[in-house]
Amino acid sequence: MDNIWSNIKGESMNTEEIMALDRNYVMNTYARQPIAFKDGKGAVLRDMEGRSYIDCVAGIAVNNLGHAHPRLVKSICQQAQKLIHTSNLYYIEEQVKLAELLGNISPHRKSFFCNSGAEANEGAIKLARKYTNKGEIIAMENSFHGRTITTISATGQKKYQKGFEPLSPGFKHVPFGKVDSIADAISKETAAVLVEPVQGEGGVVMPPDGYLKDLKNLCQENNILLIFDEVQTGFGRTGEMFASQTFKVTPDITTLAKAIAGGFPMGAILANKEVGAAFKPGDHAATFGGSPLACATALKSIEIIQDEKLLQKSRENGSYFQEKLMSIMDNHDHVEDVRGVGLMLGMEMHNSCANIVNSMRKQGVLINCAADKVLRFVPPLVITQEEINTVIRRLDEALKNFHN
Numbered sequence: 443m444d445n446i447w448s449n450i451k452g453e454s455m456n457t458e459e460i461m462a463l464d465r466n467y468v469m470n471t472y473a474r475q476p477i478a479f480k481d482g483k484g485a486v487l488r489d490m491e492g493r494s495y496i497d498c499v500a501g502i503a504v505n506n507l508g509h510a511h512p513r514l515v516k517s518i519c520q521q522a523q524k525l526i527h528t529s530n531l532y533y534i535e536e537q538v539k540l541a542e543l544l545g546n547i548s549p550h551r552k553s554f555f556c557n558s559g560a561e562a563n564e565g566a567i568k569l570a571r572k573y574t575n576k577g578e579i580i581a582m583e584n585s586f587h588g589r590t591i592t593t594i595s596a597t598g599q600k601k602y603q604k605g606f607e608p609l610s611p612g613f614k615h616v617p618f619g620k621v622d623s624i625a626d627a628i629s630k631e632t633a634a635v636l637v638e639p640v641q642g643e644g645g646v647v648m649p650p651d652g653y654l655k656d657l658k659n660l661c662q663e664n665n666i667l668l669i670f671d672e673v674q675t676g677f678g679r680t681g682e683m684f685a686s687q688t689f690k691v692t693p694d695i696t697t698l699a700k701a702i703a704g705g706f707p708m709g710a711i712l713a714n715k716e717v718g719a720a721f722k723p724g725d726h727a728a729t730f731g732g733s734p735l736a737c738a739t740a741l742k743s744i745e746i747i748q749d750e751k752l753l754q755k756s757r758e759n760g761s762y763f764q765e766k767l768m769s770i771m772d773n774h775d776h777v778e779d780v781r782g783v784g785l786m787l788g789m790e791m792h793n794s795c796a797n798i799v800n801s802m803r804k805q806g807v808l809i810n811c812a813a814d815k816v817l818r819f820v821p822p823l824v825i826t827q828e829e830i831n832t833v834i835r836r837l838d839e840a841l842k843n844f845h846n
């Protein structure tokens with residue numbers, strides 16, 4: 443019996459040892475980079491061997507406050523000493539405080555709390571169907587909404603669906619950015635349009651000018667709900683707390699997760715009072731949803747975003763970063779486009795960008811590829827201009843050596 447604890451309780455492991463254990467014991471669902479981290483501070487991560495990396499992934503748009511933010515860490519410790527979990531069988535002080543705060547900072551009044559983005563989208567689909575008493579959801583091609591059966595059905599990319607059929611019925615897909623194609627797809631059975639304001643996994647695809655406003659008008663004219671999947675765009679990523687504020691369009695339902703609690707797992711569905719009232723006791727639930735620890739952490743995380751003016755930083759450093767990316771674009775023929783908003787940026791290449799991701803990692807910068815050809819930059823909102831300069835210098839170098 444002593445043997446079973448040897449790795450678990452032993453000295454900290456090196457990367458090779460971690461990779462070997464992963465191969466043996468973890469299901470092989472992730473094409474992981476050959477790296478594991480020991481600790482982090484701000485926008486910098488340190489690997490098991492002590493090398494430092496500027497983190498432009500932020501746990502895929504999750505660690506908006508950076509790593510190991512002292513106020514968030516303190517809040518988690520303090521709350522854990524009081525209560526981690528009770529149950530939604532009872533009232534929860536931290537949950538009602540968070541719901542009130544979200545009611546004040548978002549375009550919505552009512553909240554439901556869950557644990558992930560996929561779960562938030564599943565719940566939003568249920569809410570839209572319950573409210574409208576209709577079944578059909580119009581979603582976008584090239585979208586991403588999660589990995590459950592229903593959210594891969596909502597997702598407009600075949601690669602996430604293949605092998606997992608039968609899919610959930612009731613989804614139609616139309617091209618992102620074209621209001622006319624949505625108008626054509628609307629039927630008597632349409633409950634809602636589901637859209638990411640900026641497509642994230644699809645390759646940081648920006649909505650064309652006026653598209654989201656036209657979409658809102660179209661939904662209103664046809665009595666259809668508009669659902670914004672803000673799982674990736676929420677909590678300052680696009681320069682305002684929510685992308686609906688960046689683009690000045692108010693949806694009927696918003697889904698949230700990722701950065702909501704600064705890295706602590708959590709998700710939420712927000713809706714106006716009338717739509718939210720469609721859920722009655724027994725309609726929807728989540729054992730862990732809105733626990734004291736998750737809600738206290740989200741409250742602190744939002745407080746830090748406001749105290750440290752991270753929305754302003756996202757706008758200012760986002761523009762700075764984007765300009766710098768543009769400035770090196772001209773040096774490299776294989777860069778096709780630079781785009782994005784706030785600190786949600788993409789650099790599209792002519793070919794797959796996996797080599798650049800590897801080369802950047804070797805130079806101490808973490809980035810990832812979205813949609814195979816797009817280098818995605820979603821750093822913590824606390825990243826400094828000095829760190830951005832370093833990223834740009836190293837990227838310029840990596841692009842010079844890029845052969846494909």
Ligand SMILES: Cc1ncc(COP(=O)(O)O)c(C=O)c1O
Binds near residue numbers: 563588638642699700
């Ligand atoms: C827009 C969007 N929706 C939903 C999800 C799914 O979130 P989760 O992985 O927390 O289920 C993601 C994850 O990348 C996302 O980017």
